[in-house]
Amino acid sequence: MNWGLLQQANNSTNGSGNGTNATNASGGMGGGEVQTLPDTLASLLGLGDGPLVTFVMGIVAAGLVASFLLTLVAVSGIWGKRKITAAFTDRIAVNRHGPFGLLIIVADAVRLLSKELIVPDGADRPAYDIAPIIMVSSALLGFAVIPMGSGIQLADPEAGLVYVFAVASIASVGLVTAGYASNNKFSFLGGLRAVAQNIAYEIPLVVTAASVVIFAGSLRMSEIVAAQSATLVSLGPVSIPAWYAFVNPFAFVLFVAANLAEVGRNPFDVPEAPTEIVAGWQTEYSSVYFVLCYLSEFIHIFLGGAIIATLFLGGPAGPGPEALGFVWFVLKMLAVYLFTQWARSAVPRVRIDQLIEIGWKGMLVLSFANLLLTAVIVGVAF
Amino acid sequence: MSLEKPRPSTTDHVGVTEQGLDYEALADLLGDLVVGRESHINAEGFVVRPERVAEALGRLKQQAGFDHCSCVTAQEYDDRFESIYHLKKYADPTQEVSVVVPTSRDDPRSQSGNSVFRTADWHEREAYDLMGITYDEHPDLRRILLPETWQGHPLRMDYDQEQPQVVTFREHANPLKEDHREDDADTMFVNVGPHHPATHGVLHLKTVLDGETVADVDPDIGYLHRCEEQMCQQSTYRHQIMPYPDRWDYISAGILNEWAYARAAEDLAGLEVPEYAQVIRTMSAEMCRIAAHLLALGTFALDVYGDFTAIFMYSTRDREVVQNLLEDLTGQRLMFNYLRLGGVAWDLPEPREEYFEKVRDFLDDLPAKLEEYHDLVTGNEIFQLRCVNTGVLEPDVAKSYGATGPVARGSGIDYDLRRDDPYGYYPELDWDVVTEDGCDNYSRVLVRMKEIEESAKIIGQCVDLLEEWPEEEREIQSNVPRTLKPDNDTEVYRAVEAAKGELGIYMRSDGTDTPARFKIRSPCFSNLQTLPEMSTGEYIPDLIASLGSLDIVLGEVDR
Numbered sequence: 001m002n003w004g005l006l007q008q009a010n011n012s013t014n015g016s017g018n019g020t021n022a023t024n025a026s027g028g029m030g031g032g033e034v035q036t037l038p039d040t041l042a043s044l045l046g047l048g049d050g051p052l053v054t055f056v057m058g059i060v061a062a063g064l065v066a067s068f069l070l071t072l073v074a075v076s077g078i079w080g081k082r083k084i085t086a087a088f089t090d091r092i093a094v095n096r097h098g099p100f101g102l103l104i105i106v107a108d109a110v111r112l113l114s115k116e117l118i119v120p121d122g123a124d125r126p127a128y129d130i131a132p133i134i135m136v137s138s139a140l141l142g143f144a145v146i147p148m149g150s151g152i153q154l155a156d157p158e159a160g161l162v163y164v165f166a167v168a169s170i171a172s173v174g175l176v177t178a179g180y181a182s183n184n185k186f187s188f189l190g191g192l193r194a195v196a197q198n199i200a201y202e203i204p205l206v207v208t209a210a211s212v213v214i215f216a217g218s219l220r221m222s223e224i225v226a227a228q229s230a231t232l233v234s235l236g237p238v239s240i241p242a243w244y245a246f247v248n249p250f251a252f253v254l255f256v257a258a259n260l261a262e263v264g265r266n267p268f269d270v271p272e273a274p275t276e277i278v279a280g281w282q283t284e285y286s287s288v289y290f291v292l293c294y295l296s297e298f299i300h301i302f303l304g305g306a307i308i309a310t311l312f313l314g315g316p317a318g319p320g321p322e323a324l325g326f327v328w329f330v331l332k333m334l335a336v337y338l339f340t341q342w343a344r345s346a347v348p349r350v351r352i353d354q355l356i357e358i359g360w361k362g363m364l365v366l367s368f369a370n371l372l373l374t375a376v377i378v379g380v381a382f
Numbered sequence: 383m384s385l386e387k388p389r390p391s392t393t394d395h396v397g398v399t400e401q402g403l404d405y406e407a408l409a410d411l412l413g414d415l416v417v418g419r420e421s422h423i424n425a426e427g428f429v430v431r432p433e434r435v436a437e438a439l440g441r442l443k444q445q446a447g448f449d450h451c452s453c454v455t456a457q458e459y460d461d462r463f464e465s466i467y468h469l470k471k472y473a474d475p476t477q478e479v480s481v482v483v484p485t486s487r488d489d490p491r492s493q494s495g496n497s498v499f500r501t502a503d504w505h506e507r508e509a510y511d512l513m514g515i516t517y518d519e520h521p522d523l524r525r526i527l528l529p530e531t532w533q534g535h536p537l538r539m540d541y542d543q544e545q546p547q548v549v550t551f552r553e554h555a556n557p558l559k560e561d562h563r564e565d566d567a568d569t570m571f572v573n574v575g576p577h578h579p580a581t582h583g584v585l586h587l588k589t590v591l592d593g594e595t596v597a598d599v600d601p602d603i604g605y606l607h608r609c610e611e612q613m614c615q616q617s618t619y620r621h622q623i624m625p626y627p628d629r630w631d632y633i634s635a636g637i638l639n640e641w642a643y644a645r646a647a648e649d650l651a652g653l654e655v656p657e658y659a660q661v662i663r664t665m666s667a668e669m670c671r672i673a674a675h676l677l678a679l680g681t682f683a684l685d686v687y688g689d690f691t692a693i694f695m696y697s698t699r700d701r702e703v704v705q706n707l708l709e710d711l712t713g714q715r716l717m718f719n720y721l722r723l724g725g726v727a728w729d730l731p732e733p734r735e736e737y738f739e740k741v742r743d744f745l746d747d748l749p750a751k752l753e754e755y756h757d758l759v760t761g762n763e764i765f766q767l768r769c770v771n772t773g774v775l776e777p778d779v780a781k782s783y784g785a786t787g788p789v790a791r792g793s794g795i796d797y798d799l800r801r802d803d804p805y806g807y808y809p810e811l812d813w814d815v816v817t818e819d820g821c822d823n824y825s826r827v828l829v830r831m832k833e834i835e836e837s838a839k840i841i842g843q844c845v846d847l848l849e850e851w852p853e854e855e856r857e858i859q860s861n862v863p864r865t866l867k868p869d870n871d872t873e874v875y876r877a878v879e880a881a882k883g884e885l886g887i888y889m890r891s892d893g894t895d896t897p898a899r900f901k902i903r904s905p906c907f908s909n910l911q912t913l914p915e916m917s918t919g920e921y922i923p924d925l926i927a928s929l930g931s932l933d934i935v936l937g938e939v940d941r
Contacts, residue, residue: 088692089691089692089694089695089696090692090695090696090699091695185570185572186572189591189594189922266687266688267764269688270923273688273923274579274688274689275579275580275684275685275688275689275926276580276922276923276926277922278578278579344688344691345691345692346691346692346758347687347762347764348683348686348687348688348762348764348765348768349686349687349688349764349768349923350764350767350768351767351768351921351923351924352594352921352922352923353594353921354767354768
């Protein structure tokens, strides 16, 4: 369905824009001039560009990106989360292990991994084991097409944006699997809630993203980023770039809100809802499986941040030389992460029926209105 | 003055006169139902035949306006068992009457009052559980505090404490078993608790879900039953009982609880309390109320927001300030044990000026903090979406269940013992009783937040009084005999406004220095009973929110 919607949106852009879209013209649809990380690695090592080299270098590059992400999760998930929440709630948090309490990461990792893995009686075994892996991998796979700046992008397919949404939503399968396979009623409720929520919010999310595609005229991630590099307005020495967050703030707000629901953070954390259904779908997961669940949540938050940065915040764009792009990109991702933690500390959770109502009756309508408006503006202005 | 209660004209009720309650008129009303009279310190008692309890209660409720069944006490004499229904009026709780129902030793059996007062349901179950009196026509007479398999009734004189007990985990034998209430219904049974993030202790809600809505909920209590009543019965009036009240509602409401015992025992033994001690009691009790309400607010935020939110930590931080003040005063943070019969344990900490300054600093900072809570909590649109019109408790339902405290006041019932049944120094001070008409979770939160302001007003006035109190008149305790032995067969039921509502104590003396019967009327016990009324048919999150808004403490529910 995602694919169909986006295709449609894309076609309508081409139709109404009639080829006059500046970015469309400059970007082109067929080129592959952006050098991806595997290519860079291959050329650095002087290995040529045979299919085997591409394959091996792809694996190596993916390993590098995944390692970076896991490190980021370790730092922000175990240490940063505590520090941020503590700052919001007037506490100090970890400060005893190492500088700023950073060694808590090691201690926590050892603690979590050394815990007993308890598999509930009557769990649906292969499904129970596979679910956390599905969730983690779906989030990690999404990063394959994200242009993280400084030449770090694993692949740049033409349908990059569609690919991101497609693999990210595989997580729903993992959630429902975890929910029913745990043989626990709280898990079951949580799994069902997660699916209901993901369906309700994925559509507004994708439709809002489609409005960006109308602007950029491409589904290719690198082109969406490139389209935002123009200057929107110049205020003396300061020039504000044409990031889509500035061009269409309405879509930006919609997307950020829908993304909160997508990653399941307050006010939309009903699939876990600790005080209602214990821990939702992850109630029965312990030890390594719990780590995987936890990991997948955080990588999903970062993937959400990466998508927001790419679609609305100019990707790796920022002051300074282009080589700093990666730093800017990570900062933008962390900003989105900070926002989710902020919401978590201060915003009440909506009820499940209210959540579904907001999704279907509010966000969906707004996102289609936004799409229509964008199409009209692009059609008339360009 | 703000304390004037708009008293409804109750003159159309039987027995109400200008001078107070006319018990002869009530006796006439009950007519041949009355087989004897008793005189308790707090009220007259009418002895009623065990098979005509509901009729007597009904007449008193309908025609004499006794709409509040505060407590049901069961006790054993050498020759009989006895249930006492302590009736009051929400409009004027100083108008009290007791309905005494004696039953034979061989077959203790009397009619249930459940058809008149819904609150009798749990109270009679407790009486059955601990004393073994059987109530006919009771809808669901089973044990409430002890496990189903318990042998014997532990408050009976002939109870064998050495008897081995087998307690199975039967209710948890198979939590995954199929549960279909009707043949084709898709309902699901879920144990919410005894270990669940939202139950604030060991409460077990046997919940039947129909999808996301609650089809049925049955609170299962007793996990924290510590025989408090029995322990008090084995302790001497003078010193040994006072530490126990701290352990009922242990959410820093200790002094409020102690006052309940102090008030009942002082009335029983006819003790005076010096005015200076009353002011200190009033001040420290209101500090406890602020601490308790702040925690109630924080934990309610946990239920509605999720774990580790700013509100919970902020309220804990602000509660800490009150805790420090209480620690300075009593030397304790949790189990204060500060009140004594006839006064308080010791005077304010020296240097007094420093202490007053600390209290004033706290009071000065409070309005800004409450403003912050209103910004964060009650002003939040999602919070309102969640709390307005959820967990609705209609006033007449609340009255029937004997709900008191912020739960009753959130349902628009203007009932506060501090004003309506005055004690301590409250009548001399200027403050208001807070009520809200919403009847929902939101109203209950608002009532607690506004009560914090009122408590702060009271503390401020107390500090002013204490500061100017002449040094030679600072009498902290009256002259109380070393051993208290109230007259044989004196009975008293007295209640105070604790953090959660009406905390009452019934005591009967037998001429020794320990009470023959010590019964605790816990506000949480009665308030928790309303939970099924509030949450049946609502969503699971509303069940959790309603439970949080009741602000129960299991230590007080189970005792």
